[in-house]
Amino acid sequence: MSTETMSVSRKYRKRSKLGEIWHHLKKNKGAMTGLGILIVMFAVALTIDFWLDMEKVIGQNISQKLQAPNSLHWFGTDEMGRDMFWRVVYGSRYSLAIGFVAVMVSLAVGVPLGAVAGYYGGKVEGLIMRITDIFSAIPSILMGVVIVSILGSSTFNLMLAVGISSVPNFVRITRAAVLTVKNEEYVEAARALGKTDLYIIFRHILPNCLSPIIVQTTLRVASAIVSASSLSFLGLGIKPPSPEWGALLTAGKTYIRGYSYLCLFPGLAIMITVLAFNMVGDGLRDAMDPKLKR
């Protein structure tokens, strides 16, 4: 066994850390598939305004309503005769944006809090962790209702709602990661050199906690997309006629008996996106955690 570890560590020296991660990620078929899907989706989401006539997405044609999938309308049409294919495609914009911004929000709030809690310990930690407990006891739907109600229903507020409800997650993960490195020698050394706590946290501790946080981020983007669609499934969400996937599902819910394709495709879209994020997240975790190397 010792031979093996040695050889691996020797290999490490040849590449930069990023290169090393990429090297391992490249070999992970799942992760690359996921990455491929995401790249395509991002490309579509970013450019769709340039090549797709909005009329196709929001234009109604009541006489064409509720058509089953056919060669003209690949995913069928909804109760207002809008083409579901383009609505689902256009919806990628919202879902991706929501996933990312929401997680950025929770990162921005959760990581510093978790780092402070883990680093200082004692009463500060107790306080932060109790507040975290309190927040995680609130159903995210209530959080959603309140935030969307107070600030109005908009895409950003939905992101905020989803983001805030996953803050506790990041606090816990970061704290746990900080706890494992805060007694490392290099931290002690920095402390002995009289560096400020803030400097130590940002220069020495956080960079060494990155991998669980990065992995968690990818996986959280996935769950943020699901949470956002759950919120809009329960009737809180994005302003019509924006075709967010959760909203499409809600609309389709009424027609699930006779026209289940109205629910099938947006659901599949959510699933594929989330799957892609999860695959990349898993791949990153494997690539970043040398313990799990095969």
Place this chain on the structure above:
Amino acid sequence: MHKYIIKRILMLIPVTIGVSLLVFVMLDLAPGTVVDIIGGEMTTEEIAELNHELGYDRSVFYRYFIYMKGLLHGDLGTSYIYKVDVWKLYMQRLPATLQLAGASVFLAIVLSIPLGIKAATKHGGVTDNLSMVAALLGLSMPNFWLGMMLIVLFSNQLGWLPSYGATDGFKSLILPAFTIGTGLMATLTRTTRSSMLDVLRADYLRTARSKGVPEKKVVKKHALKNALIPIITIIGTQLGNAVGGAVVTENVFAWPGVGRLIIDAINQRDTNTVTGCIIMTTVMICIIQVVVDVVYAFVDPRLRAQYASAKTRKKPEKVQGGAAA
């Protein structure tokens, strides 16, 4: 151990105070009050009177104070909407929620742990790859969507299973339990697998093998018990989530559980019901956590020692698995 449990329970107090305050403030910030819901056709004066009666003419903190005074006497308040004790309301809904939580967790334990073990021991094999793909799919499916699709398939098309409510006993439990269980199964399979993979590398398994312990026993006895901690953590967390009511799933299946009660109460701005139920949920989660910790102690003698000293509690924080909706 006792000390530790008492400490855990004492910790409930600040959390309860915080949670209820947060709920009060949040519901106060949301537009509309319960008076708007029930006072549809009332005149302005009558509404004013009702506002006064329910304390809506004073600040949210006043109402919170009144509520907490009641809570001190063990009173969870009375629902404005149903005019029933929140305690009674909660207890009416709890069995359905527990049933669902129990069934889904049971399903997950029975299916996922063996699968996860198999995947780990035959690492890289067909079972491993298939089960990991399945688990990823399970993780990636939005709960409510899966529920809807299951309804379409099993209730609409095949007509095998009921689609709503808890009226048909075991049969009506299957679909919602499976819906909630899928995510849990996925997480649990992954956790079991990765935890087992960690453990399977451990030196003490080599020791066990070197003394001639049959491979099956190495896995089932020596490895599994060591891998159990993260597995139990996940089960505990999920059970905790589930007793809070699987909001969306309960909604899809019209399941008369706590989650739907809370959602209805939120929509009706029934502050007492929302607060009472969330407090009870917090308490339930705490109980589950304590039980989980006790189970930890049974499984791992090192943790037992830690609880005994009760000073530095270091909960195993190793939680894996991704999206939990």
Place this chain on the structure above:
Amino acid sequence: MSEVRENEKTVDDSLVLDIQDLTVHYELEDETVEAVNHISLQLKKKRILGLVGETGAGKTSTALAILNLLPNPPGVIKSGSIRVCGNDMLKLSQKELESIRGSSISMIFQDPMTSLNPVYSVGEQIAESIELHEDCTKAEAWEKAEEMLQLVGIPKERIHEYPHQFSGGMKQRVVIAIALACNPKLLLADEPTTALDVTIQAQVLDMMCDLKTKFDMAMIFITHDLGIVAQICDEVAVMYAGRIIEQGTLREVFNHTKHPYTEGLFNSLPDIENREAELQPIQGMMPDPTKLPEGCAFAPRCPYAKPECINTPQKERSFSETHKVLCSAYDDPTFRIRREEC
């Protein structure tokens, strides 16, 4: 098993262990680590062989291969045969292997901190082995476990305690108790004292030697500590980059060192008599085990190396019936290493 015997030449009954031409590779995703390369070893009853070498020389891999316990994947035994008390370990069924492991042959691992299962009491772990291999009841097994515990110097009252309640030295005693529980004929001790304090080391070593005599075992003692080897071993094999480059009796290897690497090892030891003398470490690093040269792997670090050393396949050279060396320098009959010159 009988088939196997027929095919082979006569088996020397006194041999507890007979390794022929063993090669172990770790086949990783994009490269192959050649951990053990064509080694042959024999060990007679009641003898102690010291297997010496740097970290990564392939000692542990050899030991694991003997138990047929190489982690697979990535470990693969590419060639060779391993006979323990006449049984070919590489050809036995899983079940037969399990019945041999722990009873005829057992192993003590390097790190006592991690080699005990933290969730079972030490008693359970000792008794388990006894229950598996001996026809006895649970109670009897526990009784024997108590005995074993006392034998390794731990009060039997502690039998229900868990590994985390023991110190490192005590843990290693427990590991030894587990290994010896079923009276094995061959004990593989993989650096059993490396992780311990020096004082504890001595105690454990003494105990092992005592027990060895008591149980009439043969033992392979893997270490990189030449001092220990001198203390307890009858024979010595020096490994470098997966090959045994020199083997012989203790006296042969220590007093008539032939291989430049072995010499280097001795030179890098502090000299108690001459404290002023500077240590002479071997220059350079172990070669990359994924890219071993055709010829001598030690050549790049060898003070005597000639250019052709690295490319010419080596031949084993016997200096006595027991003393064998792997070094091309001896093609030149006048070649002597410095240690021998003085």
Place this chain on the structure above:
Amino acid sequence: MKRSLSVVLAALLAVSLAGCGKSGGSDATTAAAGGAQPGTEAAAAGSEAAGAGDSSEKNYREHLTIAFESQITEMDPQGNGNANEIHAKLFSMTHDTLFKYNVETGELEPNLATEWDWLDDACTKLHVKLRDDVTFQNGNPLTAEDVAFTLDRVSSDTQITNYYDHTEVQGDHELTIVLKTGNVDFVYILSRPFDSIVNKAAVEADPDFGATIGTGAWINDLDGYVAGDTIELKRNDNYWGEVPKTKSITLVYIANSSSRLMALESDEVQLIYKLASTEIDMAKGNSKIEVKEFPTTRLYYFAFNTAAGPGTDVNLRKAVAYAINKEDLIAAVGDTGAMVAESFYGSAMAYLTTEFDEKITYDVEKAKEYVAKCGGNTSLKLMANTGDGIFKTMSEVLQEQFRQVGITLEIEEVDSAGISANTKYASATHESMIYSIGTNTWDSDMGRLFSVGTNSNKAIVDDSRISELLIEGSACVDPEQRASYYKEIQAINNDQCYYVPLYYSSTTIAYTAGLEGIVINPTGYFDYSHICLPE
């Protein structure tokens, strides 16, 4: 002339029912007021048919379950916030009203009251005589005290409180109801299930649940009550009228219409209300299920906030009125039986008119003309409860239709509490909204939507002429005079477009084939008291 439309409606209904029913005899579902008197037409129809065909006792299923589409939160007829169709269905089973409205004839019939008459021309004093053989479910006899107590305790219902003053009790079974403001329709108002009589002694003994005790055919079994989910009803064997054939009924709440239908298909429930449009054909294809579609008096409308914001501009209001294609709207919502509403008025009310000087129909050009007059202020916010699929669809269709004429509609999503809170008369913050109201059969009911200060006045209308007309109209006994008042109100709204009427919805019930005794009412005040399922 009076009530002509409601008669037409009822006739239409009967036709549709007859069309659906297989053989007249077995189909006892009728639009008549069953149970008004022991053995009135409707209830009798079923039993007579049964009796005629077979003289021996018919067997009926002992237990039935009815699935409701929304929660029953209140079991007290005079409780807060219960004035909707769902609660009406419960109260008509557990309680009784003084009078009963017969949908077929459009006439009031005696119920707990045996006779009544106005003592004055201004319609402020109503003299009522009660039955003397009625007891509450707790055994107490019904007295005039109970009626007075019931009316006195109404607090959350402006339809009563705007008119009712006090009651003079004259002996055990006689009383006079005195009104503040005269209202001919007050007797009709009292026929609503929310004005069912409760027992004074019971309520005083148990303020929380005493009011669940009524004189009705069904006893609310509180032991089986799961708040917000199920209500268990037991047969009242001492009922003063015809005792139901079914022993017990469970009311359950199933929010999702597909789930309701599936529950019906699997015989978990025997009666459901409201199918999604897409499910109607599916249900009709099932021989074990009978489906009835019928128009209702529920009016969907678009309301401006005419007190503030862009809605104060009559040009914008007109532009909107012309921009809406109601047929498309109905098609998108999928309400196949819906009727376009041309006047903002109840469909079953006597004085509905559609003859206006300026007939407003879908006309893009006209709409654009009015948009041009708006001076550039053509953006509007629409508040909608998008948790409700119908409003969500409607708001999106309107958004698109408005876009066609150059009006930008921004949709504000709120939940139902948010709607109520944001559209209160005194503190409305909406610019416009879509909403619906279940209109009753009496004309003065429209007062709810136009009275200053009433929260159901969602357009925040403060039109002095309309206020005048409302007061005149409610106290007027002369039909022609009344007609002119109410038609003028409609004309003013048509002119000003405070409210834009959209359509009258239709609805569906579906039940296990063979189920008898459902009494349908387009206002939604069904009576399920006598449902039974022969086996």
